[in-house]
Amino acid sequence: MTRVLVVDDQDLVRHGLRTILELGGVEVVGEAADGADAVAAAKRLQPDVVLMDLRMPGIDGVEATRRITETSGPPVVVLTTFDTDQHVVDAIRAGALGFLxxxxxxxALLDAVHRAATGQPVIAPAILARLMDHFSSRPPTAPAAPPGLTDLSDREREILALIGAGLSNAEIADDLVISMATVKTHVRHVFAKLGARDRVQAVVIARDVGLHRPPRS
Structure with a gap:
């Protein structure tokens, strides 16, 4: 049974999430009302997944996510109303595996929890669209390029650019007229060289360094 820690500063939200999860056969091993409690509970309870609110008093969800993931803690899935795009971008950099x-x-919540427990990234389509809009309209200011960027081949840089444009592996294969197996190999190499855990982080890196070419028409 998948074990989940629910983190939110609102009692009603935590209660609602607990009800949904338990009715769906997921065990809620604990609750936390702020980031500091979340970090302590994640270490103490060792859940399979942490459902994390972003906006909380004291230590917010971004910092709590960073502290949990930097110590090889459980995967964190952010639950957000998407009030502030930058908070979501920051949470990606902090190590969040998913966004709902x-x-x-x-x-969809139950499916996301089960997928996250196996290490699969989960992201709501609306959040991905807003994330892409965020980088298009308000690009970050000159972040340091990841060390592995210079190790990418020309083809791998092209693959990264298309990931940054939001394309799936199938769409990249069609755009570059190469096989799906070849795309998967390139994507695996890109992730390894950049130290990216998943596609969401790869999108952020691509956008940060200005690689986001549109597909060929």
Whole structure:
């Protein structure tokens, strides 16, 4: 049974999430109302997944996510109303594995929890779209390039650019007229060289360094 820690500063939200999860066969091993309690509970309870609110008093969800993931803690899935785009971008950099809106359906929430428990990134389509808009309209200011960027081949840089444009592996294969297996190999090499855990982080890196070319028409 998947074990989950629920983190939110609102009692009603925590209660609602607990009800949905337990009815769906997920064990809620604990709750936390702020980031400091979340970090302590994640270490003490060792859940399979942490559902993390972003905006909380004291230590917020971004910093709590960083502290949990930097010590090889459980995967963190952020639940957000998406009030502030930058908070979501910051949470990606802090190590969050997934992002869901708080109006997510019960079935989608349960599916996301089970997927996250196996290490699969989960992200709501609306959040991905907003993330892309964020980088298009308000690009970050000259962050340091990741060390592995210079190790990428020309083809791998092209693959990274298309990931930054939001394309799936299948769409990249069609765009570059190469096989799906070849795309998967390139993507695996890109992730390894950049130290990116998943596609969401790769999108952030691509956008940070200005690699986000549109697909060929």
């Amino acid at each position: 809106l708080k109006d997510v359906t019960s079935d």
